Amino acid sequence: MSAEHAHNADYAAHTATAINATHDASLQCWVESAHDAGSDFPVQNLPFASFSKLAEPQTAPRCGVGIGHWILDISAIEELFEGEAQAAAHACRQPQLNALMAFPSSQLSLLRQQLSQLLCSQDAAVQARIRPALVAQADVQLHLPFKVSGYTDFFASIHHATNAGQLFRPDQPLLPNYKYVPIAYNGRANSVQVSGDKVTRPKGQLRPAAELAAPAFAPSARLDHEVELGIVIGQASTRGQPIAPGAAWQHVFGFCLLNDWSARDIQAWEYQPLGPFLAKSFATSIAPWVITAEALAPFHCPAAPRSAGDPAVLPHLLDDQDMASGGIAITLDAALSTARMRAEGIAAHTLSRSNARSLYWTVAQMLAHHTCNGSALDTADLLGSGTISGEGDSALGSLLEITRGGSQRFTLPSGEERSFLQDGDEIILRGHCERAGFVRIGFGECRATILAAQP
Amino acid sequence: MSAEHAHNADYAAHTATAINATHDASLQCWVESAHDAGSDFPVQNLPFASFSKLAEPQTAPRCGVGIGHWILDISAIEELFEGEAQAAAHACRQPQLNALMAFPSSQLSLLRQQLSQLLCSQDAAVQARIRPALVAQADVQLHLPFKVSGYTDFFASIHHATNAGQLFRPDQPLLPNYKYVPIAYNGRANSVQVSGDKVTRPKGQLRPAAELAAPAFAPSARLDHEVELGIVIGQASTRGQPIAPGAAWQHVFGFCLLNDWSARDIQAWEYQPLGPFLAKSFATSIAPWVITAEALAPFHCPAAPRSAGDPAVLPHLLDDQDMASGGIAITLDAALSTARMRAEGIAAHTLSRSNARSLYWTVAQMLAHHTCNGSALDTADLLGSGTISGEGDSALGSLLEITRGGSQRFTLPSGEERSFLQDGDEIILRGHCERAGFVRIGFGECRATILAAQP
Missing domain, CATH: 2.30.30.230 (Fumarylacetoacetase, N-terminal domain)
Structure with missing residues (x-):
């Protein structure tokens, strides 16, 4: 077993993170x-x-x-x-x-x-x-595999936070709180729909240029996807009793693919000072398959290493075993297929491949943060990781990042160009885990096609 | 009937806003x-x-x-x-x-x-x-009168938005979007508790001064109340079918008092760029009594007049009858009682009296905005109005405003001083409607006492 995948028996006391006979590669299924x-x-x-x-x-x-x-x-x-x-x-x-x-x-x-x-x-x-x-x-x-109780969306990929921040603040892409606080906001639970359900392009207030005095109410022209991992809460926690990072996994039922559809133009105009609202609440797609935490036990890994000079993790978010094996190595792929590509039999175009192992905050740290003020997690709460991007141009989990805020269009195999999503476009997310000595497991698909805005 | 309270029969086609025999002041109840x-x-x-x-x-x-x-x-x-x-x-x-x-x-x-x-x-x-x-x-x-489906908190009092903004941006208290967008964010539904349930002071990451490099995890030292009106959704709307402002009231079951407890220090550190999260999710108190929309029919009034130079309301939020009678005149009172005041038999100290009629956005505009991107409202969704402040020092719906960000302490009848809330303090919200020719109706109470933070 490589050091990278080393498991500590104490941390893995919860069945959710312990490797056992159900993970055995030699199992003979009939x-x-x-x-x-x-x-x-x-x-x-x-x-x-x-x-x-x-x-x-x-x-x-x-x-x-x-x-x-x-x-x-x-x-x-x-x-x-x-x-x-x-x-x-x-x-x-x-x-x-x-x-x-x-x-x-x-x-x-x-x-x-x-x-x-x-x-x-x-x-x-x-x-x-x-x-x-x-x-x-x-x-x-x-x-839809479960009725979502509460939906929280984190911002745990430092690559995504840096890329997105760079568009607004080239000199200071990351805000001062980023390396201390696992930043998150409340999403709208009833926006969550299952893979296959279509997404109608939202309308909203848009102000395409700051020099235009008045916004217009119109269909979003900057519709985007976000590659995310959904963390599905199983056993509820108790109000007033924060979850310690070392005890977090007993509350994790499993994981699913999540596409946090985002209307960048609506978001840019509405988000100050209280955060995104209508830019996100029109639709959030999840895969129909919930991969259990236990199935993922072999794919734990160390938390992403912090850079030299990064602040120490505050004590209430720190658990040594979590830092050693609380990361999780899940490969996430996004692809785009246009109506023309489907008509012409052209395979979907890969947009990105990234990995949850690069998240700045572990799953356990997200749960610990969420509850550190006494707030409870409920069964069927859904926690999005935030867009998972990695290093390099092939690991960008949103079109905002791929196109540098829409300024760099790209060409598809059909010859079509894109910056943001057009009607008829379909985004397909896939995920899988691989590790020597274990059998590859997959996450199914999370896909949805964009419909034209309502007249 | 004064022009101010004029009702239009068309707008009042929904029973929720029509005056009828149940409002008759001469009713003889046994x-x-x-x-x-x-x-x-x-x-x-x-x-x-x-x-x-x-x-x-x-x-x-x-x-x-x-x-x-x-x-x-x-x-x-x-x-x-x-x-x-x-x-x-x-x-x-x-x-x-x-x-x-x-x-x-x-x-x-x-x-x-x-x-x-x-x-x-x-x-x-x-x-x-x-x-x-x-x-x-x-x-x-x-x-708790209903299980909350989704909890949204608006920011609809322009007085509050201006007062709060002034603390951060003296030159530009209101952001450019304020007069176009009924700003709102998603709250956490499971934070909602009923009047009488105590509120434990939350812990969180605090950075008392910007020059301090690292935040500390500690009990909030700037715990505040917010006087709000809760709008309780009755009949659900349909996804993909925005609610027109002229059809909004059929979705309103009623109203309740709401105290949106806020930890100002946690909020200041966490809220960029995605809005408030742990600063609010530790507790939200509502009164046990839901006053039906129909009971409030006599207390409709014109929407608050917009100032000269304010932009026109965008068409999707505009309904003439709503502007004429979609406001609602509810007086809201907040009072503070400390443990010593209770022990010494001193009556609670009035903090503020404000009125929902001053809200910049009507209830119908809030519902229309919430659904204009295709998002649905569900039965038992709770929409907070945002802190309701008015003109003048006696109409400030939060301690943040009353104390100018904590800089101006005030003295209670017991001789105690306060800026933000201390352990043992109790906040009591009350509300009522009065109008000549009609019987006064009240909202009961929304009260809660602050408990010390968990060790």
Whole structure:
């Protein structure tokens, strides 16, 4: 095991961060497509989703787990689970993951362990019992996986903060608080929609140039994506009891891809002095698959190294084990496909590849900050990481950064040019984790197409 | 009827803004205390609350309506309601108002009409049937009246915006967007608590002077109140369908007192560039009583006049009838009581009296702005008006303003001095509406005491 991925047994006391038998690369799953090269959903992943069968549109959605090309309808095999896993399996009868997510991580770990055993069972009777509960992903609709309680968006990528700040303040891209405070703002929970749902271009007050006295109410002309990781809260915390960074992972149910759509022109005009509001609240897309914290245990890594001269982390945000292994190495890819590219059969154009390991603040520090004033986290709170950018031009997680504020247009394989998004454009986010000795796991997709503004 | 209070029948097509028999000053309610001079709850008010009897702590809360010194347990007299009012009355069996609030305003108006008739009935049998369902307010606990869906805080008082801005930018107190954009930010819904619940002083990162390089994590030393009006959303709007200002009132269930507690030192350090976060999310207090939009119909007034030279309201926020009668005249009072004052029997010290009629943006404009990008409003969304200050030193809705940023301390009747709040201090908000020819209605109280920070 490389030092980079070294795990400390104390820190990993929470099942969410401990490597165990469910991560074993030698597991033999009897669901064949789970072994396909490049599959997002090997048996080491077991992500949760809310689904309904396309052939049964009247039936309420329920919760399942992704395996290969299938989704396992857990509620159809509920009696196969034992002990404390039974109640967790029973919660999968609900149309969304909220009830499941409220269970203690230890109990969710038991469910995962039994799911892994069932899907690797060599007992033909067990396989025969489960097989009818496997539904082809092509035959289901995936729904918003959980009803979002609160939505908070962080600003944890120092590369993004620097790039965005540079556009406004070339001499001082980072504000003085950045290296002390895991900056965040409250988003609007009801803006969150599932991958596949289209995004209507928002209208808003725009003032294209500062010399124009009056703004106009018009469709946004600077519509952008933001590559983010969504952190999904499982067990709630208690009001008045801040979460210590060393105890944060027991509150993390999992992660999902998140696209924090942003109307840069609306934002520029509205955001002083109280922050972004309508520039963000028209839509936020998340992937339908929630990858559990436990599935990601092998992909922990040290927190991103701080630069020489950076201030020390304040004590309430500091945990040595978190600094040693509280980072998380997730590769995130963004691609753009225009209507013409789709019509002409041209593959989506890669916009960026970045990695969550470069975030300036760890997941645990975000939770500790969020609660350090006594505020509670609730089950199904969604915390966006903020746009994840990295070093170099190929790791820019928004068009704002790629085009230097819209000033540098780029050309697509179709010959079309873009600065910001046009109607018909589709953004596709993907994510995966890889590490020698472990099986690659993926995050599915988060995609949405831009519709023209309402007349 | 004075021009100031003129109502236009077209604008008032929504029951929420139409004056009708339930507002009649000559109504004879048989519940005696409803007629007490200065009572907040005459039969013309009929505010809703969630309550449980102190003597029955095991029983789930339910919804009732305030009348004099009593709360009427609507679920106990459900069979007295007729037609469409029945379903609304049935929803009062729920522990919070959310189900009731989702009804169309026309149906809520029927419930109000029948409540008014029942409480004014001269039929002794009806009175005898209802009397056991009247519970003394002294014998109940009032709960958070509704589970808050989303919490948005506006900044709609130009006096407050100017006063606060002056502390930071003496030359340009108001930012260029203020007179175009009804500025707002997303708050944290789970911060909302009911009057009476204490507020623990938050800790956070503080940097008392800009010359100090590093902030410290410590209890806030600049804890403040903000006098606000809470707008409670009833019927949800549809995503993608902005609310026109002329159609806004059908989405307003009612209003409540709101104290948007603020830690000024945490706010000053954290708020750039994404707005306030931990400075607000530790606690937001609301009164237990929701005054219905319909009860307030007689107290509509013209929107606050814009100053000469102010820009025209943009078309999507402009409705002539809204400008003529979309304002709302509610007097708001704030008072401070210290632990020593309470011990010595000294009455609470008045801090301010201001009025919602002075808001730069109307309620309808706030709803229109909130949804103009396609975002939906949900039932039980809570919209804070922002701190309501007025002209003059007696109309300042926060200690930040009263003390000019903490620089001018003031003396209490006990001889104690204050700039910001000390542990043990209690803030009490009250509100009422008065108009010649109509009965005064009140908002109850929103109060909370400051507890010392956690060690």
